[in-house]
Amino acid sequence: MGEVTKLIHKYLRHDKKFPHVWCPGCGIGIMLGALIRAIDRIGFDKDEVVLVSGIGCSGRLPVYVDFNTLHTTHGRALTFATGVKLAKPILKVIVIMGDGDAVAIGGNHFIHAARRNIDVTSIILNNSIYGMTGGQYSPTTPYGMRSSTTVYSNIEQAFKISELAVTAGAVFVGRGTVYHAKLLDNLIEKAILKPGFSVVEVIAHCHTQYGKQNRLGTAVEMMEWQRDHAVTVEKSATLKPEELRDQIVIGVLVDKELPVYQDEYEKIRERAKAAMGR
Amino acid sequence: MLLQGNEAVVEGALRAGCRFFAGYPITPATEISEILSIKLPQVDGTFIQMEDEIASIGAVVGASLAGVKSMTATSGPGFSLMQENLGFAIIAEVPCVIVNVMRGGPGTGLPTFPSQSDVMQARWGTHGDHPAIVLSASTVRECYDMTINAFNFSEKFRTPVVLLIDEVVAHMREKIVVSDGEGIEIFNRVKPTVPPEWYIPYEDTPSGIPAMANFGEGYRYHVTGLTHDIRGFPTSRPDEIGPFIDRLHRKISQHFSEIQMAEFFQTEDAEITIVAYGCVARSAKRAMLEAREKGIRVGLLKLVTIWPFVRSAVEKVLQISKILLVPEMNMGQVSREVKRVNRGMAKVFTLNKVDGTIITPEEILNRITEVS
Numbered sequence: 001m002g003e004v005t006k007l008i009h010k011y012l013r014h015d016k017k018f019p020h021v022w023c024p025g026c027g028i029g030i031m032l033g034a035l036i037r038a039i040d041r042i043g044f045d046k047d048e049v050v051l052v053s054g055i056g057c058s059g060r061l062p063v064y065v066d067f068n069t070l071h072t073t074h075g076r077a078l079t080f081a082t083g084v085k086l087a088k089p090i091l092k093v094i095v096i097m098g099d100g101d102a103v104a105i106g107g108n109h110f111i112h113a114a115r116r117n118i119d120v121t122s123i124i125l126n127n128s129i130y131g132m133t134g135g136q137y138s139p140t141t142p143y144g145m146r147s148s149t150t151v152y153s154n155i156e157q158a159f160k161i162s163e164l165a166v167t168a169g170a171v172f173v174g175r176g177t178v179y180h181a182k183l184l185d186n187l188i189e190k191a192i193l194k195p196g197f198s199v200v201e202v203i204a205h206c207h208t209q210y211g212k213q214n215r216l217g218t219a220v221e222m223m224e225w226q227r228d229h230a231v232t233v234e235k236s237a238t239l240k241p242e243e244l245r246d247q248i249v250i251g252v253l254v255d256k257e258l259p260v261y262q263d264e265y266e267k268i269r270e271r272a273k274a275a276m277g278r
Numbered sequence: 279m280l281l282q283g284n285e286a287v288v289e290g291a292l293r294a295g296c297r298f299f300a301g302y303p304i305t306p307a308t309e310i311s312e313i314l315s316i317k318l319p320q321v322d323g324t325f326i327q328m329e330d331e332i333a334s335i336g337a338v339v340g341a342s343l344a345g346v347k348s349m350t351a352t353s354g355p356g357f358s359l360m361q362e363n364l365g366f367a368i369i370a371e372v373p374c375v376i377v378n379v380m381r382g383g384p385g386t387g388l389p390t391f392p393s394q395s396d397v398m399q400a401r402w403g404t405h406g407d408h409p410a411i412v413l414s415a416s417t418v419r420e421c422y423d424m425t426i427n428a429f430n431f432s433e434k435f436r437t438p439v440v441l442l443i444d445e446v447v448a449h450m451r452e453k454i455v456v457s458d459g460e461g462i463e464i465f466n467r468v469k470p471t472v473p474p475e476w477y478i479p480y481e482d483t484p485s486g487i488p489a490m491a492n493f494g495e496g497y498r499y500h501v502t503g504l505t506h507d508i509r510g511f512p513t514s515r516p517d518e519i520g521p522f523i524d525r526l527h528r529k530i531s532q533h534f535s536e537i538q539m540a541e542f543f544q545t546e547d548a549e550i551t552i553v554a555y556g557c558v559a560r561s562a563k564r565a566m567l568e569a570r571e572k573g574i575r576v577g578l579l580k581l582v583t584i585w586p587f588v589r590s591a592v593e594k595v596l597q598i599s600k601i602l603l604v605p606e607m608n609m610g611q612v613s614r615e616v617k618r619v620n621r622g623m624a625k626v627f628t629l630n631k632v633d634g635t636i637i638t639p640e641e642i643l644n645r646i647t648e649v650s
Binding site: 013015037046051052062063066067068069070071072076078079080081082083084085086087088090093108109141160232265268269271272273275276 | 288297298300317318319320322324326328329330332333334335336337338339340341342343344345346348362363492493494495496498499500501502503504509512616
């Protein structure tokens with residue numbers, strides 16, 4: 001057994017009946033591997049990590065790993081995570097969402113958690129489709145693409161999740177792909193260590209649904225597309241907008257400081273107690 | 279203390295040990311949010327105003343999983359938005375309290391007018407087969423006591439508890455005496471005592487209620503809204519699904535006598551018994567006294583627990599009274615339950631009012647004269 005596999009096994013729940021629900025070739029496993037490597041490098045105790053998810057293929061991730069795990073309702077993972085974090089701030093709260101989860105049904109919670117600067121890390125698997133329900137278009141399905149509910153063509157514009165997170169006020173935003181696994185390890189590690197609301201958008205492929213309906217090839221071919229269309233943040237600064245049209249900008253988009261909600265609330269508690277004493 | 283019903287809810291919640299509140303402004307429940315935003319930080323608790331009611335109950339469930347007694351407060355439209363996550367709290371067995379200060383509906387309805395129209399929504403609002411504990415209050419003192427009871431029941435039975443109050447009781451001011459020396463019992467969730475590797479988070483027990491570990495206390499387990507096995511893992515096995523849903527109901531049904539609260543006023547010799555709850559019970563009591571002055575033997579059964587429906591109390595008055603009158607500020611939500619229990623033993627009359635005004639003692643008295 002390779003060192004990497006040994007490490008993954010250290011964090012898997014062996015009392016859970018495998019196999020997992022994901023299709024062979026799915027990118028979620030790579031994202032889970034990156035998450036485990038990041039957590040292991042940081043050195044968190046398993047007891048202090050809370051992994052929260054919503055609904056969809058990504059929502060099934062927490063059940064396989066040996067942390068405090070919470071599989072919530074569709075789109076609402078961040079609201080549960082907010083409660084967990086504020087009730088017990090010593091816990092490290094990491095939220096796993098899909099694209100539909102995070103920016104369709106849960107879009108309102110996403111922008112507000114960012115605006116408040118709640119100290120949780122959001123890892124969003126963006127595969128441009130609702131995979132589990134059979135390949136319907138999501139808010140990140142590109143214009144002109146097919147899905148089982150846009151068989152003629154998608155006429156809506158896609159959200160750019162990372163740019164949305166930046167605008168909503170997230171203090172750390174990074175984007176990677178499942179092809180660039182080492183970058184993903186680093187982005188997730190940085191995001192978890194960042195106090196405040198951090199976001200890692202993980203561009204992934206759904207060859208089973210999105211790939212099949214749009215004739216984009218196998219999982220490997222779709223990952224090669226990620227490789228060929230990725231541009232680092234540094235390089236993207238030198239390119240014109242039209243040159244970036246079909247590209248994925250990867251790397252750290254934002255890393256800034258803002259007051260963290262739970263620290264600010266601690267000050268409110270002190271003021272409230274002082275007011276009570278008067 | 280001279281308190282408003284909503285203020286008494288706050289005092290009761292703090293007394294019960296509530297240290298987390300998430301809510302969204304809505305009339306006529308807003309005072310609960312406003313006062314808790316001042317008081318919770320004073321006791322090292324947390325108040326947060328969320329982006330909507332869906333988020334509010336989500337945060338409440340999350341906070342409870344982390345081990346903090348949690349509550350939200352809302353009214354009709356907000357209560358509708360909470361239904362999905364309310365079901366999550368039921369299936370994942372997470373204690374929490376939801377106060378619904380009822381207003382007229384449907385839709386945006388009557389934000390500032392009283393109503394009792396959410397009785398059935400509180401029972402069946404969230405999808406799927408599920409038990410429900412729903413309490414009511416007709417006095418400011420009861421707002422205090424029933425908030426404490428709601429927390430106690432939620433912690434004891436590991437389930438969300440809904441407190442239904444109406445706008446009249448919520449905004450009415452009454453003098454209540456609450457001293458620290460009072461023997462109010464506070465129940466805290468039972469935690470596992472076994473080592474983590476032995477802990478089975480959704481194990482069946484004689485009480486039907488498994489011990490609950492809080493996040494971060496060494497018992498790493500899985501919480502999901504999917505139907506799950508005793509370890510908390512999603513299951514599609516009929517031999518696990520059936521017993522689980524059965525236990526969810528059984529843990530409430532085998533404790534009915536503990537949960538069901540009702541009060542009897544002069545029912546011993548009553549020819550007519552009024553069955554009422556919330557602010558209508560106040561009018562009913564007055565009407566009862568006036569009827570007795572006129573020589574009509576009227577009694578009052580005041581329901582405090584609405585769900586599980588207090589069948590035994592209704593059966594008791596059916597032994598005595600030949601006529602039951604159920605006045606309520608809806609189209610007949612509790613009267614339907616009374617009729618179900620009655621099964622032809624007595625005549626059940628209704629008095630329904632849905633115009634945003636309260637049911638007065640005179641109206642009840644007139645109805646008594648009509649039916650007697």
